[in-house]
Structure formats: structure tokens, C-alpha cells
Amino acid sequence: MTANLTAAPRSCPVHHGYEPFDQNDPFPAYAALRSEEPVMFDERIGCWVVTRYDDVKAVFEDWKTFSSENAQAPVRERGPEATRIMLDGGFTAYSGLSARVPPEHTRIRKVAAKAFTPRRYKALEPSIRQHVVTLLERMLARPEAAGDFVRDLAYDVPTVTILTLIGADTGKVDTFKRWSDSRAAMTWGDLSDQEQIPHAHNLVDYWQECLRLVADAHEHERGSLVGDLVRAQAAGDEISDHEIASVVYSLLFAGHETTTTLIANALRVLLSHRDQWQRVVDRPSLIPAAIDEVLRHSGSIVAWRRRALADTRIGGVDIPKGADILLVMGSANRDAAKFDDPEVFDIDRPNAREHLSFGFGIHYCLGNMLAKLQARIAIEEIARLIPDVRLREDARIAFGQNLSFRSPVSVPVEWEARA
Amino acid sequence: MPKITFAAADGETRTIEANIGDSVMETAVRNGISGVVAECGGSLSCATCHVIVDEDDFASLPPMEEMEDEMLWGTAVDRTGTSRLSCQIRVTEDMGLRVTLPETQV
Numbered sequence: 001m002t003a004n005l006t007a008a009p010r011s012c013p014v015h016h017g018y019e020p021f022d023q024n025d026p027f028p029a030y031a032a033l034r035s036e037e038p039v040m041f042d043e044r045i046g047c048w049v050v051t052r053y054d055d056v057k058a059v060f061e062d063w064k065t066f067s068s069e070n071a072q073a074p075v076r077e078r079g080p081e082a083t084r085i086m087l088d089g090g091f092t093a094y095s096g097l098s099a100r101v102p103p104e105h106t107r108i109r110k111v112a113a114k115a116f117t118p119r120r121y122k123a124l125e126p127s128i129r130q131h132v133v134t135l136l137e138r139m140l141a142r143p144e145a146a147g148d149f150v151r152d153l154a155y156d157v158p159t160v161t162i163l164t165l166i167g168a169d170t171g172k173v174d175t176f177k178r179w180s181d182s183r184a185a186m187t188w189g190d191l192s193d194q195e196q197i198p199h200a201h202n203l204v205d206y207w208q209e210c211l212r213l214v215a216d217a218h219e220h221e222r223g224s225l226v227g228d229l230v231r232a233q234a235a236g237d238e239i240s241d242h243e244i245a246s247v248v249y250s251l252l253f254a255g256h257e258t259t260t261t262l263i264a265n266a267l268r269v270l271l272s273h274r275d276q277w278q279r280v281v282d283r284p285s286l287i288p289a290a291i292d293e294v295l296r297h298s299g300s301i302v303a304w305r306r307r308a309l310a311d312t313r314i315g316g317v318d319i320p321k322g323a324d325i326l327l328v329m330g331s332a333n334r335d336a337a338k339f340d341d342p343e344v345f346d347i348d349r350p351n352a353r354e355h356l357s358f359g360f361g362i363h364y365c366l367g368n369m370l371a372k373l374q375a376r377i378a379i380e381e382i383a384r385l386i387p388d389v390r391l392r393e394d395a396r397i398a399f400g401q402n403l404s405f406r407s408p409v410s411v412p413v414e415w416e417a418r419a
Numbered sequence: 420m421p422k423i424t425f426a427a428a429d430g431e432t433r434t435i436e437a438n439i440g441d442s443v444m445e446t447a448v449r450n451g452i453s454g455v456v457a458e459c460g461g462s463l464s465c466a467t468c469h470v471i472v473d474e475d476d477f478a479s480l481p482p483m484e485e486m487e488d489e490m491l492w493g494t495a496v497d498r499t500g501t502s503r504l505s506c507q508i509r510v511t512e513d514m515g516l517r518v519t520l521p522e523t524q525v
Contacts (some may be wrong), residue, residue, distance in 0.1 A: 061460060113463065113486055118493025146464070288525060301478060352523055353467075364459035369493050 017116050018324075020045045021190045023399035023406040026119030027343065028300065030331035039317040045075060045403065047305065047326040048319055053335035053356070055315040059306055060360040063102070066306040068325055068363055072099040072187055073305070075403050079193025082186075082200035084085060092242070096250025098363055105362065111239045112247050113366060115228035121165065121370045128161055128374055132381045140385070140418060146392065149411040154263035158374050162255030166248060167224025168213060179206035180257050189405040210245040210252065225251070251367075257369045258300035261407040263378045265298040268411045269345055270379070271391045280391030281387040284380050290347040291375045292355065295333075297345045299357030303407045319392045329356040330406065389415045421514035425452050425470075426520040437510040443518070444506035454520030461506040466493040466522040467486040468505040473517035477501040480508060480516075496521035 016036055017029035033040060033051040040049045050056055059066045072095040080087075097109055132153070139152040156173055160413045165171045182202035185191055190200070216222070217230040217240075229244045270290065280286050307324045313319060333355045334342040340349075358365035365371070382389060392412040400407050423446055424434045435502050437446040447455035447468070456467035472480065480503070483491075487507045491498045505518070 110486070114489070117486075118466070119487040119489065122492070292525070353456060358458070361460040362462050364462045366464060366466045368459070368464060 004188050013414065015040070015042060015044075018042070018049065020049075020303075020403050021401045023402060024304070026330060026406070027334060029208075030328060030334060034331060034335060035329075039315045039319075042326070045326065048314070048317075049326045049328060050314055050332035051328045051335075052315060053332040053338040056329060056332040056356055057292070057360055059314060059327055060356065060363075063362050065309055065312050066325065067101050067309050068099055068105075068306060069101055070099065070305050070307045071095065071363075074187050076189070076191055076196075078186075078200075079196050082192060082196035082303060085197065085200040086204060089201075091188055091204050093203075093207045093210070093246055093249045096254075097366065098250065098254070101360070107238055108243055108247065109362075109366070111229065111232050111237045114232065114383060115225045116165075116251075116366055116370075117270050118369060120225075121161075121373065123374065124161060124164065125165070125377065128157065129377050129381065131160060132157055132378055133385070135191075136381060136385050140415075146412070146414040146419040148269045149413055150260070150264045150408065151410065153378060154260045154411075157263065157378060158256040158259035158277045158371070161370070162251060162375060165225050165255070166213065166251060167217070167222050167226050168209070168252070169395075176252060176256075178202060179209075180253050182206070184252050184257065184402060184405055188405060190401060190403075195316040206252070208247075210248040211241075213248055214241050214245045254365075255367060255370075257405070257407075259367075259374055261300035261405065262291075262294065262371055262375050264408045264411050265300065266294045266375050266379060267382070267413075268391070268397060268408055269294055269298055271389065271411075271413065274390075276345070279347070280379065281383045284383060286347060287376050287379050287383075288372070289352065290379070291372055293345060293347050293349055293352040295357040296339070296349070296352045296355035297333070298406070299330055299333060300382075300406065301357065301404050303328045304359065326403075327356075329359075332356050386415050389413050421510050421512065422516075423447075423510070423514070424517040425454065426517070426519045427454050428520055439510055439512055441510050442506050443470065443508040443510060443516065444504075444509060447505060449492070452520070454524070455505060456524040457506060458525075459485070461491055463487065463506070466490045466504060467495070467496070469494040469496065469521050469524060470503055470505045470508075470518035471499050471521065472501045473519070474490055474501055476516050476518075483507060494521065495523050495525050 016032035018033055030051055038052040042049050129163050134151050139147045159173045160170050179202050182199035186199045213226050217226040226248060280290055303326050308319050308321055308323045311321045336342050360366045392414050395412040398409045400409060421437045423437050423443055424432055426432045435446055444455055444457050444461060448457055455506045458467045459465035487504050490504060491502050507512055
């Protein structure tokens with residue numbers, strides 16, 4: 001991976017308009033890439049950019065040729081000062097699961113999956129629903145009859161849920177969110193050496209908290225996911241304390257970051273298709289299908305990395321051993337070879353659930369069902385309590401700069417003032 | 420050759436000759452059985468390859484492991500006494516398996 005990367009002019013024909021970190025509207029460039037150069041080397045990020053559905057899925061499926069070992073590697077090389085801070089702070093985390101490879105990945109995933117089951121989070125459904133209702137009532141109580149679904153709802157809901165599951169302090173949502181933002185920026189952001197420094201401090205604190213949670217679960221009996229993992233270890237499951245802390249490090253990020261985005265995107269997209277929002281209000285049983293279509297149309301993670309372990313080919317293009325590959329699921333999900341009228345948002349789309357937003361194969365998102373459950377509850381309660389909610393007319397929704405995560409910064413809404 | 424019969428919720432049945440070593444889920448997906456979704460591709464993460472095994476055939480299958488049992492609590496249509504996740508059933512020589520597909524997987 002190259003350290004010095006120069007920004008290309010915006011309409012550089014070499015890259016078909018693709019700007020790796022710009023998430024505001026990447027879709028025209030995705031379409032151009034799919035038709036003109038579906039497997040393109042991008043020297044600005046040192047990756048082969050893969051944009052067609054069949055190619056993306058085939059790479060995900062072939063984990064023997066395409067390793068996930070680079071999935072958590074910083075896109076921008078870590079600067080000397082950030083490196084020093086992290087070394088001094090005892091930062092030794094890399095990945096819980098997503099960048100591990102078999103057989104290690106298989107072993108750890110098996111233990112982690114046991115502590116992360118449908119029964120465990122279905123039991124949480126009533127408290128998630130109550131949390132959503134409380135937040136919505138607080139928002140509705142404001143005299144201005146306007147709010148922001150990111151700040152007022154999506155930010156808190158999945159964060160409190162995962163902190164509850166893990167047994168971490170639910171009073172520290174802001175702290176955990178700050179750490180997550182730092183992780184997203186340090187790994188997938190376009191940061192200068194100087195910009196990395198505050199994030200390096202945050203990652204040190206974040207990792208120390210993961211280690212503390214594991215130590216605490218050894219000292220005290222905890223009815224939490226960390227407690228389960230520690231008990232599994234005591235019962236003979238092969239998983240080290242460092243690996244448990246790494247799984248916690250993973251879940252404290254993956255467990256809410258992308259669900260906050262899913263809830264925000266679901267509301268943003270549904271409310272900008274008013275007829276479909278009305279159908280959801282009238283028939284809440286349509287909500288699960290609508291969520292799958294949101295995941296297809298506006299997934300939280302639009303691109304994810306793999307590395308070729310051998311000389312190989314993708315879509316007829318030679319890929320050398322050792323090459324880094326960027327699988328653009330955000331593009332695959334809009335490939336006309338797979339989805340009819342792919343740019344159109346349509347909650348009746350019969351094959352929406354074949355999207356690749358959760359990946360495919362051995363690394364498939366462990367929390368997919370929990371993410372969809374929380375999005376469903378959020379939409380159900382908004383449809384029930386504020387069916388008249390609408391996007392503010394002056395809303396110009398921006399997305400943060402990132403290689404992989406496409407997250408709306410805000411979803412400004414308004415409603416008829418309640419009497 | 421092993422044979423697997425898939426009965427859709429509406430009663431339509433198809434019998435497919437399967438390859439030894441494949442999973443029942445793979446057999447379904449490769450042959451376009453739309454009632455098996457298999458979103459995750461067989462990693463025990465989505466519970467969208469749920470099948471209800473014919474009662475007479477159920478005992479002939481190797482027992483399920485703990486994680487399959489846990490994931491069956493997350494199926495779209497509630498599990499029955501003979502529910503399995505088809506990604507975890509390996510096709511064996513002389514298998515003649517009959518399964519019914521739930522009304523929906525999502």
C-alpha cells in the first residue's frame with residue numbers, strides 16, 4: 001500500500017469519476033465502473049476496485065484464494081506520532097473476527113457466535129422497543145416540532161443495545177461513539193499524520209476498556225456476553241483473553257456503528273419516497289422487506305477489502321498474488337445484471353435480500369439479525385407515533401468521508417406540532 | 420444417487436438428484452429452489468435455509484450441533500420438532516430425504 005497518495009482531479013477519466021473517500025453520491029461512478037472497467041486498479045488506495053455483483057460475490061465466497069487479513073489494515077499508513085502513542089498505550093488490538101482467517105477465524109467465530117444468538121437478543125426486544133419509544137417521546141416533546149433522526153434516535157438505540165449485551169456501561173454512549181468514530185477514521189479514513197493523533201489516544205482508551213471488561217468478567221460472575229465468553233473459556237473452549245478482548249473490540253464497533261447508519265438510511269430513504277412510506281405506515285408487515293431494500297439500495301458498508309493469496313483472476317482480469325482488492329458492495333447491489341431497474345428504490349423488489357451488504361460466506365455479518373431487528377422496531381414505532389413525519393424541505397443530507405462506511409451525518413425531520 | 424425432495428409451502432414438490440458431500444442448502448440453491456434463501460452462504464448466521472424434515476427421515480440424520488439448534492430460534496416461521504437448517508445437512512450416499520419448506524424465510 002502506498003503512503004503518499006495524491007488526489008486526482010474530480011472528473012479524472014482514468015477512474016471513471018470514482019472518488020474512494022467521497023460518499024455523497026458514489027452511484028454514477030459505480031455505474032460507470034461496472035460498464036467501463038469492472039475490475040480497476042486504483043493507485044490512490046492501492047486496491048483493485050471490483051464493482052460487478054457476480055465478481056464481488058465470487059471473491060467473498062472464495063476465502064481460500066481471497067483472504068480477509070487486510071480488512072482492518074489502515075488505508076493510510078499510521079504516522080510516527082500515532083504509532084508511538086499506540087505502542088506506549090499498550091494498543092495490541094487488530095481484529096476480533098473480520099480480519100482473521102481460518103482456522104483461527106473458525107475457532108473464534110464458533111465461540112463468539114454461541115454468545116450472540118437469536119434467543120439472547122430476542123429477549124431484548126421489549127427493552128429496545130421501550131428505549132425507542134422513550135427517545136421518540138422526548139423528541140416529540142420539543143416545541144419546535146423538528147428533530148434529527150440520527151442525533152435523536154439512531155445514535156443511541158443500537159449503542160445502548162450492544163453495551164447492554166456486552167455488559168459495558170450504558171451511561172457512556174458518547175464515549176463509545178467517540179472511540180468508534182476514531183476507529184472508523186483511523187482504519188478507513190483519509191487522515192494526515194497530524195489528524196491521526198487524537199484518534200490514536202482514543203484507540204488506546206478503547207482497547208484498555210476492552211481488556212478491563214475481560215478482567216472484570218474473570219473477577220466477577222457477569223450475565224453478559226463477555227461473561228459468556230469467559231465461562232466458555234473456563235469450560236474448555238479454546239479462546240485466549242486477548243482474543244476475547246479482541247471480539248469485544250469488534251462488537252463495540254460493528255455492534256452499533258453500522259446499525260446507527262442502517263436506521264438513519266432507512267428513514268432517509270423511506271421518507272424521501274413518500275408513497276412507499278405511506279404503505280409502510282398502513283401495513284407494518286411490509287417493514288422487513290423494506291429494510292432489505294434499504295440494505296440493497298443504501299447499505300451501511302459500501303466497500304470491503306480482501307487480499308489475493310495467489311496469482312488469480314477476477315472477472316477475466318489478472319490479479320497478482322498479494323494484491324489488495326476492494327469489493328464495492330454498494331455497486332454490486334445496483335448491478336442491472338442482478339437487479340431490475342437497480343437505481344430505483346422499491347420495497348416490493350422480490351430479490352432485494354440477495355444484496356451483499358452483510359458480505360457473503362464465512363465472514364457474513366454475525367449481527368445481521370440484531371441489526372434488522374432494531375431497524376424494524378425503530379420504523380414500526382415511528383410509523384405508529386409520527387406517521388406524518390417528513391424530511392425537512394431544506395434538508396441537504398451529507399455523508400462522512402470514508403472508504404467503506406457510508407453514513408448520513410444527519411436526517412433532519414419535522415412534523416405537525418402536537419396539541 | 421442421493422435424492423432430495425423439496426415440498427414448497429403451497430404443496431408443489433420437486434425431487435432433485437444431489438451430489439454426495441454437498442449440503443442440502445447448496446443442492447437447493449444450485450437447483451433454483453426459491454424457498455431456500457441462504458443469505459449468509461452457509462455460515463450459520465442467517466437462519467434463512469430452514470427446512471422441516473419429514474418425520475420418518477428425521478431420525479436418520481446425524482443430530483444437530485448446539486449452534487444450529489440456537490440459530491433455529493431465529494427462523495422467520497417458528498421451528499417445529501423436525502426443523503433443521505439445510506446448510507448443516509450433508510448429502511450422503513443413498514440419501515432419500517424429504518423436506519418441506521416454510522412459508523417464508525425472512
